Amino acid sequence: MNSMSREAARTVEKFRISDRRGERFVKISSLNKPARTARRTLPKKYNRGEIMRIGIAADHGGFELKVQLSIALKAAGYEVTDFGAHELVTGDDYPDFVAPLAKAVARGEVTRGLAICGSGVGACVAANKVSGVRAALITDSFSAHQGVEDDDMNIMCLGGRVTGYALSRDLVMTFLSARFKAEERFKRRLAKVEALERERT
Template identity: 65%
Template sequence: MSKVVRKIGICADHGGFELKERIKTFLLDNQFEPVDFGAKELDAADDFPDYVIPLAKAVADGEVSRGIAICGSGVGACVAANKVSGVRAGLITDYFSAHQGVEDDDMNLICLGGRVTGYASAEELVLAFLNAKFIGAERHLRRLKKIQNLENNS
């Protein structure tokens, strides 16, 4: 049984560029279709919001099924992504959170630190994130509704 190909948005600034390029190949090897939101070349003067915000908007609009944003630490990417209504991004450093964030919180964008996350670890975290499914239990839906109400009333 083959996996259904899903479009996965990915982006990085200079701090995550090398890891992004590696993860794009990893996505292809695992039957995902990476959609690269930049940076397209290594530029030490670039700014993560220029790539993260378009990626986050594409995730929120359903243009890609999920997103991967990488900057030096992952923190800036996570802050920027969560400013876009409908995005639920998490800075992920461990396997449990990579899948649990999707299962319980319907996380749709993972943030990684290109300067602090090794290749093997990043691949494991990305696969756990992409293969996880939202459980949709009543308590999870109730909590998400509270977040959506905040987004709608801000």
């Protein structure tokens, strides 16, 4: 086994150890290579020729990744709205950027959103405070599409200090390629989630 193969094996094992909770594994090995299928089927156009509108937001912890992903998305033909930060300011606050993004997603002003902070956790917490938003912190390709197909996820959250650019790009393309299945069981579950939103005081 060459050094590259040994490194890949160690990376796979690291994910296996951290994800072992008595649940079935997803294809962890896919984290170590580009999502080629996602790029081949990249939907530059959305419904009836309309360009998919993507919103993106990040604090200082995700600023560099936001810039990189914005460039990649525009090159792929997406319309990108940047909700900030527009300059790198150490100590800025993620809700200031994530909240406007989340509200734009909820109002339908952008089709989907990308929210980034250092770990992705804070961005996810903030985004989910907005009714109509279904945000999730994503680190693997299975969740990137399954979250849309089953749960109608409309904001993907990423950790700028956790997930590198290459993997983040592939996860984003997988997320944007996925479509909600709209099967009865999924719609029933989402209706229950929406009922919980209405119970908020």
